[in-house]
Amino acid sequence: MTELSQHEPEDDTESVNGLLEEVLREFAALEPDADPLRVELVTSEILGEWWEAGDDLAAELIEFASAAPEPERLVGPLAALRTLATTEEQREAAGLALEKLGLPEPDWAGRLNQVAAGECWRTADVYGDETSVLCVFGEGEQSHGLLVSIGYAVFGGWVDEAVIVESPEEVVAEMHSQASEGGDLVTVEAITPGRAHQLLADAFVGTELQSEPEVTDDYVRFRALAMARTRALPQAERVDEPKIMTTEDQAEAIDEFFRASPDLVDNEAARVCALRIIEFGCEHDPRRPLRVGPDKLASFVDFVDDGAIELTEEQDEALEAVLPAWARWGARRDGLPEDAVEPLLEAVEDRLYERALETESTVDSYLDGFDGLDEEGVAELLERRQFAVPSVYTEIADEEVELDPADPEQRRLLVIGEHPDFQASLAEDDLDEEAFLTVAAHTTVVDQLWDNEPAEVWQAAQRLLAKGMPRTEILDELAATLEARLETDDGDGLEFDIDDYVQALDELN
Structure with a gap:
């Protein structure tokens, strides 16, 4: 008989009721006249922990309210969820459950997310790969800011970091400093709150659509509050829908690319590579499918290496020449400043070099134990x-x-x-x-x-x-x-x- 080792599983799971009890204790510790921002931060952190664990305990808590032995303990959490739950359905359900309890609410309950939107700022790299948006709420010493980082390399733009800042004026100064030091590579501009609303709302959708987004700890902690502050902004400005690239548009772009790249071998493998780059852009950057940027092109290579984009061996070999040529053509097409072209090409070459090393190392691992094979x-x-x-x-x-x-x-x-x-x-x-x-x-x-x-x-x-x-x-x-x-x-x-x-x-x- 052939034997396998076995490790006995253990059962040490924490019950949902135990987690809800912990939440009830945290809200019981909040005074009725607690600062609303403090309540919002506590709630957001709790919701973040649940979201990261993949548990929909907000729904459990709302359902628990109808049969709770001590309903007065549910008032605070329900009041917070009525404003800060991340889905409209749960916010409405929490409000309805609170209404059915018919109990007095803490003083802070009606003041959650009641903030006045102030100035909004946006920094961006010249390629369009990354953007940071700052929204100021309140005035003077009572003001605070929401700072959100958005990446546009994949998923149509998505948030990977969001944080509440105590001194937004310092962040604005830092934004201007980065733009000044970055020369032509970084821009900073004031934007309308409606434009900020549109940028943030779309980017949060990009994050939430991913099954396992790679986000920071700050995103998890401030996620619910950041989404609430986004809802507190004036109505989002409307933007034009992405223009769909037809098959003819794609073919025309490929022809233009090869005409502009006379040193590149024009064969079927190279043309398929160009087509896959365009298809990647249409899926992940639909507003600017032909845009080139270091992060976007590196992400394309990542998708190829992960198998999400399939290339034959011949097409994969052609990619080493096609991608740098595509970056040069795209830089001219996008009108990138001279200072931006060299860093773009270096980033592409570095990613391809890393890929070559990874491939060599990987092949060595797969050939382990066998020498002299034909x-x-x-x-x-x-x-x-x-x-x-x-x-x-x-x-x-x-x-x-x-x-x-x-x-x-x-x-x-x-x-x-x-x-x-x-x-x-x-x-x-x-x-x-x-x-x-x-x-x-x-x-x-x-x-x-x-x-x-x-x-x-x-x-x-x-x-x-x-x-x-x-x-x-x-x-x-x-x-x-x-x-x-x-x-x-x-x-x-x-x-x-x-x-x-x-x-x-x-x-x-």
């Missing part, structure tokens, strides 16, 4: 191992890390990275037995593919590939075949009958 042998080895582990990148604790698939422990983390539904339980050592067996089967199958032992695993995978089955479904099928044969041994491990397993693999069609 070209055909290398191709077969890479095909099998890259099927088993298609990427050397994964997320651990919300941070993207590069791992070595040749290391069994790091390879296991890469496999687990493809199963985000298990990651939280694994981090807390809280997998139930069924989930544990599934993870164990998947990691073992990947190890078997990596080592080609038993060879029948890869043979079965190739048969299923030939039938058009997607990689993830094939791995699920192989893992299910193994999992059905796993048994607990006398210790803390798992074992399976190798002969029975190989026979089942041979029957997989």
Whole structure:
């Protein structure tokens, strides 16, 4: 029998009622005449913790209000949610629940988000990759600001940081200082509150549409309050809808690009690269799909490397020449100042150089343990191992890390990275037995593919590939075949009958 090690899962989850009780205590500590901004900050931090954990406890709290044994304790949280909950549905539900309680509200309840919008400022880099927006609320010593950072490289623009600042005048001075020191690369301008509303509202949508946005701790903490302050701004100014690039428009842009790039080889592979860059722009930067910027072009390369944008090997090779040429053409087309062109080209070259190093390092990892293979042998080895582990990148604790698939422990983390539904339980050592067996089967199958032992695993995978089955479904099928044969041994491990397993693999069609 073949054995696998097993780690017993533990159950140490905190109940929803316990979390709600903690919230009720925090609001009980707030005086009825507490400063509204303090209440807003407390509420925003609580909502941020819930959002980051993926828990909709605001809905739980609102539902709990109808049957709470001490309804007076719910007044404060409901009053805060009525204004600061991040969805209109929850704000309305909280208001309705509060109305049904019919109890007196704290003095601060009617003063939440009752702020007067003042001046608004915007800084931006000359490429259009990044923007910071500052909105001032209140006057004099009582004023505060909302400072939001927006990136436009992907997702049509999205917020990755938002913070409430106590001295907005200092931020305005810093904005002007950055623009002065940045020369032609940074601009600063006063904008109307309505324009600020439009920029912020659209960018928050870009963040919220992502399943796992890479945001700062400040974004999590101030998210709810930042969205509330955005709603407090005057009505958002209307902007024109993005002009859709037709197939003819795209073809014309590609022709123009090659006419302007006589040193670039004009072949099908290069034209497909140009088309993929345009398609990326249409999806992620629809208002300016042909815009070039260091972050935007680096993000395009990231999407290629992650497999989100598919290129053939020939097209991938052509990208090394196409991308710098596209940056030069785009810089001229956008009318970028001379001082901005060189940094743009350097950023593109640096990203391609990093990519070459990553590729070389990655190939070395996949060829680990095999020297002297001929070209055909290398191709077969890479095909099998890259099927088993298609990427050397994964997320651990919300941070993207590069791992070595040749290391069994790091390879296991890469496999687990493809199963985000298990990651939280694994981090807390809280997998139930069924989930544990599934993870164990998947990691073992990947190890078997990596080592080609038993060879029948890869043979079965190739048969299923030939039938058009997607990689993830094939791995699920192989893992299910193994999992059905796993048994607990006398210790803390798992074992399976190798002969029975190989026979089942041979029957997989």
